[in-house]
Amino acid sequence: MTQSREVRLKSRPNGMPTNDNFEICEVDVADPGPGQVLVRNHYMSVDPYMRGRMYDRKSYVPPFQVGAPLDGGAVGEVIASNSDAMPVGTFVQNGFGWREAFVAEPRQLQPVDPEVAPLSAYLGVLGMPGMTAYVGLFRAASLKDGETVFVSGAAGAVGSLAGQIAKIKGCRVLGSAGSDEKVRHLTDDLGFDYAFNYREGDLLARLREGAPDGLDVYFDNIGADHLEAALFHMRQFGRIALCGAIAVYNDASPRPGPSNLTMAIGMGLRLQGFIVSHYNDSRDDFIRDVSGWIAEGKVKYDETILDGIDQAPAAFEGLFTGRNVGKMLVKLI
Amino acid sequence: MTQSREVRLKSRPNGMPTNDNFEICEVDVADPGPGQVLVRNHYMSVDPYMRGRMYDRKSYVPPFQVGAPLDGGAVGEVIASNSDAMPVGTFVQNGFGWREAFVAEPRQLQPVDPEVAPLSAYLGVLGMPGMTAYVGLFRAASLKDGETVFVSGAAGAVGSLAGQIAKIKGCRVLGSAGSDEKVRHLTDDLGFDYAFNYREGDLLARLREGAPDGLDVYFDNIGADHLEAALFHMRQFGRIALCGAIAVYNDASPRPGPSNLTMAIGMGLRLQGFIVSHYNDSRDDFIRDVSGWIAEGKVKYDETILDGIDQAPAAFEGLFTGRNVGKMLVKLI
Numbered sequence: 150m151t152q153s154r155e156v157r158l159k160s161r162p163n164g165m166p167t168n169d170n171f172e173i174c175e176v177d178v179a180d181p182g183p184g185q186v187l188v189r190n191h192y193m194s195v196d197p198y199m200r201g202r203m204y205d206r207k208s209y210v211p212p213f214q215v216g217a218p219l220d221g222g223a224v225g226e227v228i229a230s231n232s233d234a235m236p237v238g239t240f241v242q243n244g245f246g247w248r249e250a251f252v253a254e255p256r257q258l259q260p261v262d263p264e265v266a267p268l269s270a271y272l273g274v275l276g277m278p279g280m281t282a283y284v285g286l287f288r289a290a291s292l293k294d295g296e297t298v299f300v301s302g303a304a305g306a307v308g309s310l311a312g313q314i315a316k317i318k319g320c321r322v323l324g325s326a327g328s329d330e331k332v333r334h335l336t337d338d339l340g341f342d343y344a345f346n347y348r349e350g351d352l353l354a355r356l357r358e359g360a361p362d363g364l365d366v367y368f369d370n371i372g373a374d375h376l377e378a379a380l381f382h383m384r385q386f387g388r389i390a391l392c393g394a395i396a397v398y399n400d401a402s403p404r405p406g407p408s409n410l411t412m413a414i415g416m417g418l419r420l421q422g423f424i425v426s427h428y429n430d431s432r433d434d435f436i437r438d439v440s441g442w443i444a445e446g447k448v449k450y451d452e453t454i455l456d457g458i459d460q461a462p463a464a465f466e467g468l469f470t471g472r473n474v475g476k477m478l479v480k481l482i
Numbered sequence: 483m484t485q486s487r488e489v490r491l492k493s494r495p496n497g498m499p500t501n502d503n504f505e506i507c508e509v510d511v512a513d514p515g516p517g518q519v520l521v522r523n524h525y526m527s528v529d530p531y532m533r534g535r536m537y538d539r540k541s542y543v544p545p546f547q548v549g550a551p552l553d554g555g556a557v558g559e560v561i562a563s564n565s566d567a568m569p570v571g572t573f574v575q576n577g578f579g580w581r582e583a584f585v586a587e588p589r590q591l592q593p594v595d596p597e598v599a600p601l602s603a604y605l606g607v608l609g610m611p612g613m614t615a616y617v618g619l620f621r622a623a624s625l626k627d628g629e630t631v632f633v634s635g636a637a638g639a640v641g642s643l644a645g646q647i648a649k650i651k652g653c654r655v656l657g658s659a660g661s662d663e664k665v666r667h668l669t670d671d672l673g674f675d676y677a678f679n680y681r682e683g684d685l686l687a688r689l690r691e692g693a694p695d696g697l698d699v700y701f702d703n704i705g706a707d708h709l710e711a712a713l714f715h716m717r718q719f720g721r722i723a724l725c726g727a728i729a730v731y732n733d734a735s736p737r738p739g740p741s742n743l744t745m746a747i748g749m750g751l752r753l754q755g756f757i758v759s760h761y762n763d764s765r766d767d768f769i770r771d772v773s774g775w776i777a778e779g780k781v782k783y784d785e786t787i788l789d790g791i792d793q794a795p796a797a798f799e800g801l802f803t804g805r806n807v808g809k810m811l812v813k814l815i
Binding site for chain 2: 201208209372376386391392393394397403404405406407408409410411412413414415416417418419420421422423424427
């Protein structure tokens with residue numbers, strides 16, 4: 150038997166999540182049964198999409214249940230094994246986040262190689278957020294070399310990779326972020342051609358300044374006023390990848406959509422909603438390309454790491470206040 | 483010299499257009515110069531998109547000018563010719579609507595054959611609205627055989643053909659229209675599987691009744707509440723062809739968009755805006771398929787014809803009050 154702590158949903162957030170919506174519990178994890186393994190997580194992921202699962206509604210993933218542990222991406226190490234296929238010492242990516250240790254079947258776990266990349270990278274640039282950036286650009290937005298691309302929330306885990314990939318493809322890349330420090334990071338460290346602080350000034354004016362000839366692609370992580378401003382500035386046959394809408398995830402009631410969506414008609418715009426699993430067939434391409442670019446030094450990635458499972462609620466809340474640069478993670482060991 | 487009447491934009495409409503926004507003027511049309519022809523129009527078209535050109539704003543077609551004649555689709559006959567290529571008696575589709583007669587170069591005119599279809603059909607089922615339906619389904623919405631399709635404004639020139647084409651492709655087809663009489667026409671005469679009056683009851687409830695398993699394709703001619711209801715009822719990977727938004731064309735100020743656009747993310751929905759000219763390379767396919775279907779009796783088309791150019795403003799206004807079944811036309815001769 151192993152001691153573990155886990156984070157449970159204590160109550161459904163109304164608006165912005167707070168510490169009161171979560172509780173951290175000590176639990177006993179049973180020894181692994183026949184064919185099973187015991188895993189101790191090293192890192193867990195907090196991601197904006199998890200906010201949607203805190204509502205009690207039908208969606209593409211089932212809602213979290215009040216009183217039950219949350220789940221999500223994590224990476225850990227097998228510390229006891231009844232499976233020849235997955236011996237002690239195997240590092241595994243898994244869906245049992247928000248907890249320190251757990252028992253699972255090997256088929257629920259994906260071995261990863263810590264020699265290829267640090268464990269934490271499998272939750273970010275080489276994991277779900279990284280693949281989201283990759284398929285969002287190439288599949289949802291049908292990116293072509295040399296186009297003009299705007300990425301909102303560009304300092305986040307998804308946006309920062311999306312912008313860098315677009316640069317690799319010879320694009321002019323604009324990014325928005327929520328602080329002057331992040332804006333400088335985008336231009337000075339990540340190679341964005343133009344970046345601006347979306348908390349200041351007029352979004353459309355900034356887009357016009359950064360892309361006088363308009364946008365071919367908009368990679369939308371924010372929604373709301375960002376989407377409306379981008380629609381006003383798209384070029385004919387432009388494509389918008391609807392990836393996220395972090396601006397509205399905490400809205401207590403539905404917010405009106407962009408008032409200029411009809412512009413899509415005359416301009417021939419495409420808006421393509423997606424989540425990463427819609428494009429699972431791009432997984433091999435993603436791993437090959439992005440690991441290659443990391444090895445060549447063409448892609449950088451940032452992590453904001455909070456320490457200890459008791460910091461998990463704060464890490465999650467920080468996604469909505471802009472506390473993270475790059476991937477937000479919680480270190481569990 | 484030939485006498486002609488033409489309709490001019492007297493003032494820009496504020497909200498719903500009225501007779502006061504138009505004036506009808508007598509003009510002298512000069513004799514055709516070298517290489518030119520004189521055309522007398524038989525029919526002129528009024529189309530919802532013309533409302534957009536009455537605003538003074540940048541769009542995909544230049545705005546109409548106050549004091550100048552309007553223009554748009556028409557079909558007429560060459561009554562005087564200085565061109566061997568286009569002798570007297572040639573019937574021509576042209577962009578010189580809203581007037582009885584005009585002089586033009588042959589390259590501005592498209593000969594049509596009144597033996598293949600009545601002249602008026604070249605402004606409807608075999609013209610711009612027909613091709614809009616065709617490319618909207620096959621190109622913008624990537625229609626597949628046997629899918630479930632919802633067409634709004636289904637009794638109009640575009641919608642009625644879109645629905646019939648989808649039926650030919652083995653689809654289950656739902657349509658909305660603005661009167662009980664039109665609804666009966668859709669189901670009893672045009673073969674729609676389910677139709678409803680959008681002025682009564684709850685749109686989403688009707689969609690759920692008509693398509694319990696959801697919609698694969700939504701062909702949007704109306705926008706606004708229709709688009710929002712359809713978004714709520716799309717199946718995963720559904721496609722929405724954004725063709726028109728007649729509900730908002732007369733809005734004096736921008737109207738908020740659908741509050742549920744973020745559903746596109748998890749459901750992987752595509753919204754594709756288009757106008758017919760974006761898909762001009764489908765013209766031959768369109769003519770071949772639709773004339774074939776008409777000849778086989780698989781496609782029916784309706785026309786609502788007002789008589790005389792002085793009725794042109796009323797015909798145009800009637801588009802927004804639902805006066806037409808099928809294509810709205812003005813007979814000029």
